Each structure stands twice: as structure tokens, then as C-alpha cells.
Amino acid sequence: MTQTTGTAGDPPYLRIVATIRRRIADGELAPGDRVPSTRQIAAQWGVALATATKALTTLRLEGLVEARPRIGTVVAGSSPAGPAAPTAPTARRRPSPAPDTEPELTLDRIVRASVEIADAEGLAALSMRGVAARLGVAAMSTYRYVPSKEDLVLLMADAAFGEARPADAYADADVPEDWRARVEVGTRTLWGLYRKHPWLARVGSLTRPLLVPNLLVHGEWMLSALDGHGLDPTTLFDIHVLLYSHVHGLAVHLELEADAEAATGQSEDQWMDSRAPVLRELVDSGRFPTFAKVVGSFEDGYDLRLDALFDLGLRALLDGLTPVVEG
Template sequence: MADPERSTRLLWGAQGRGGLNLERIVRAGIELADAEGLAAVSMRRVAERLGYTTMSLYRHVPGKAELVDLMRDAVMGDEPDLGPPRGWRADTEAWARAGLEFYRRHPWLLESAGVRHVPGPNSVASYERALAVIAPTGLAPAQVAAVVELVGAFVESAARQVVETARIERRTGVGHDEWWGARDSLYEHLDRYPTLTRIYEQGGYDAPLDPFEFGLQRVLDGIEVLIRDELRDETRCPVCGKAIEAGATGRPRAYCSRACQQKAYRRRKV
């Protein structure tokens, strides 16, 4: 485990130029991790890659744990620019898709994931950009932070499946669909499950939906409902927008008229 105080000094401190310096060590570690995975990264392997002795690296970074913290922050500086704002939903879609591609390029990030990594300047800048996408929705500050965490967790979870599938395909030489297509001995037993059989017979598995895109849209739908409900003006009818007058009993009314109430009910039934 990394020493958080040492990691903080390394992440936020000045870095040397020329010769063997922290930047070169970190980049060599990233190249090694991208090519062979995080398990391949060691102070010895990084030193060999740079043509230096292992001991020479310890003058710049205390050990592998701190090196991984530095590597994580360095790659965060390579995140693509999402371009000019287009609205919270379009920007969140772009951010999520870019995040998935980011994990594909650096799958070792998933191996090093955890809740107690000291963030560096690039990591904080990445988080700042995500907050800036959600903040204009008008949600409360705690909700803005929670939405960013929700989307980030969804992307990380989806990336784990994508990266693991790709890793197994490379290792075995057998594609995902090919492997499942050869499981006839398993499928012989599945007709005892009526719901599964019905869904299969009705074509539920003929053209499967992209799990990332399907999941992303459902997450965003939920956030959109939250934004709508949190920012709804309760003094106006949610159907037609007209001002709602207080009822004869003084109790608050949800709609301006019986007609709008019925319209809202019919919409919910559709």
C-alpha cells in the first residue's frame, strides 16, 4: 500500500528535467502496464526499460505503490477534450463513452482501482470536468457529486466486463460469441425454465442490445427524472404549465384542473 503522504508530495511536487527523472520513470511504468498489465510493473522492470539500475529509481520514487499512484494520475492528463458544452445529457454521454475507451486503452487502471488513492492534479482536474458537466442542471451540490459518482461507477463496472472479455479472447483465441455458440450441451437443459424459453423463442437473444449503451441511457433517464422532479415548480401545473390555485379546503393541488389530472393519469398508463 502506498504511503499517502509520500504520494501527495510526489504527485503535487516539482519534477526534475533531463536524465532520469520522475516523468520518464512514470511513462515507462505506463508503457509496461499498457503492454503487459499491472502485475508486470516492478521497479526492476521499469529500470531495465530505461537502462538504469533499480537503485537509481529509488532516488526518485519510494516503491511500486507510489509509482502506480503517479501512473494513474499521469494517464488522467491524456483524457480527450469533450469540446464545447451541448447540454448535461449529451456531455455526460460523451464523458461516459470516452471513459470506456480510456479503460480500454489502459485496462490496468481497473486492477489498481480503489477508494483510497491519493488524487493528483490530473485526477482532480478530471473530477472537476465531470462536476462541471452536472452542476448546470441546478441539482443540489450533494446530488451533483452523487450523480458524478453514479455515472463513474457505471462506466467502471461496464469497462470491467469489456476488458475481461477482451482479455479472455486474446488469451484463448476464441471469441465471446463463438464460445457461447458451442455450448449445445448446456442449452439442452434450459427448456425447463419457461420464462427463459419464451424470451428465447420470441427472439430476445437474436439481436442483443449493447449493454453499455442500454445501461447508460437508463442511468441518464433516471438522472433526468431526478432533475425534473427536483426543479419542478410546484406552483404550476406539470401538464400545461398554468398557475395552480389553492383548493377550497386550502390543501395543495397537484394540477390546475381535473382535465390535466386525467391527462397525467393517461400518460402514466401508456
């Protein structure tokens, strides 16, 4: 049996690679088509997420697939030929042993690779072994630089929050004195980072906040914008937390929706369409007249737009806080 179809003696990840490679070669998966995610591979083949990640990494190194943030792993634009078939069972490809020393491996590379995995597949797909597989190093190598996945996630979050600062919006211009303008820039900067890295909202909470330097850079900006208006410390910090919770509370749904789509294979619109009979039953029951009136007024259904909700909520918060801050 050739490598294209895999053999029973191959490691699980190579059998997965062979199956997906064959689907690409046969045209079943065309350029741009999504291939199974790490979570889908793990469920379908009954393997660990690290094994699934190693399979996708192998396909990526062969140039057959590529990762696209928030889309997942897709077939590359051109499909290079797979490796030549072995001429004898003993010629089967086996994983090359990792070198004892890996001078090219750095903490920065580990963090960047981890962020790429989380961006493309979600935080649940992240594992220390999976990161090692993506980097092509021995499974335990990453532990030389970071002791656990929990520590790694904190480093990832710190790196992600450090990609943009509210002050960047002003470049060489003077930062305005107006607290409202500064708060708006601060919240929009955070929203942009959560939009870029939806998994961030799954890390930490209001009750157990992230204590990482680059998130505190954003907090310092917001607190300094509110400071100097006669607010007592508790009120000032409460307002800061309220504004942050608006950003964080909406951002949580970015990753939840990505997880739901990966698990069900349905987009948000497709899922809602499949629930149309249930919605119709609720509307027609007569128990919820206002709900029925509002829902019935939508010509093409209600389009849930998180960016629009963010803008609406931010304006409402700033309008409501103005007499508190300036009073």
C-alpha cells in the first residue's frame, strides 16, 4: 500500500495525513476549501488534539494546506505532489528524530506559534504538544521555555494585548485632554484586539482578571483618562471595569460562535434557519405579543451585528457616564 493511502503500521498522524492528502489529490477538496479542524480530526479519528495538530502541520509543511485566521486550515492555492510512494514496507517514512538541541527554538517562536494556532483553531485546540508539532521540534522541547499550558496562555495574552496601544491612534499628535475621546479610543483599541484574537475573551474574567503587563497598559490609559475629575477611587475603578466589561462581554461571543460553527458545521445563519420552526411556534403561541410584533417587523430577519452593538453600547455608556464624570 502506498503512502498516499497510508498503512496500518504508520503512526496515527501519518494515516490522517494520507487520507487528507488523497482527498486533495482526488479533487474532493479543492483550493480554498476548509479541511477538518484539529477538533474535528480528533473527534473523527479518535486521537488527541496534539496528534491532529501534528497531522495538519505535516500537510502545511508539504505545502498542501495553509492556516487562515478565523477561517481555519484550507487547501493551498496549488497542490504540490505528495511524497513518492515507498518501494518496500521498510521504506515507509517515519518521523525524523528531533535533535538533542534545538538552538533555533525560542520563547518568542513558541508564543507566536501558539497565537497562530489559537487564532486559526481556537483556544481549545492549543496544547503544548501541538505547539511543538507546529514548530517541528520534540514534544517536550517547549517545556524548556514555558512550564505549562496555563503559563503559555498568559504569555500569549500578554503578547496579543501588546500588539496595539491606545496611544498608537495619535501617532505624533497630542493626546486630547477630553476624557470621553480618550476612553473611546481605549475601548475601540481593545475591541480591535479581541476582534483579531477572539480567544482572548476566554482568558480571564472580571472576577479573576488577567494580571499581565500589556493589558495593564490599556487599563492605565483608561484610568488616566478618568482621573482628575473628582471621582472617588472606587467609583473611578467601577467605571473602568464597566467599560472593560462592555468590550469583554461582547467579545466572548466571537469565540463561542467560532466554536459552535466548528462543532456543528453550520454558520450562524444556517443554524438560525434550522431553528425557524421553533421560532415560528413561539411567535404564533400568543404568549409573547411584543416579541412577536418586533420579530414580525423584520423583512429579512434580524441581523446580529456585534460591531454595531459595540458602537451602540459604547455611546450609551459614555452618554450615561458623562454626568457622573463631569458632575
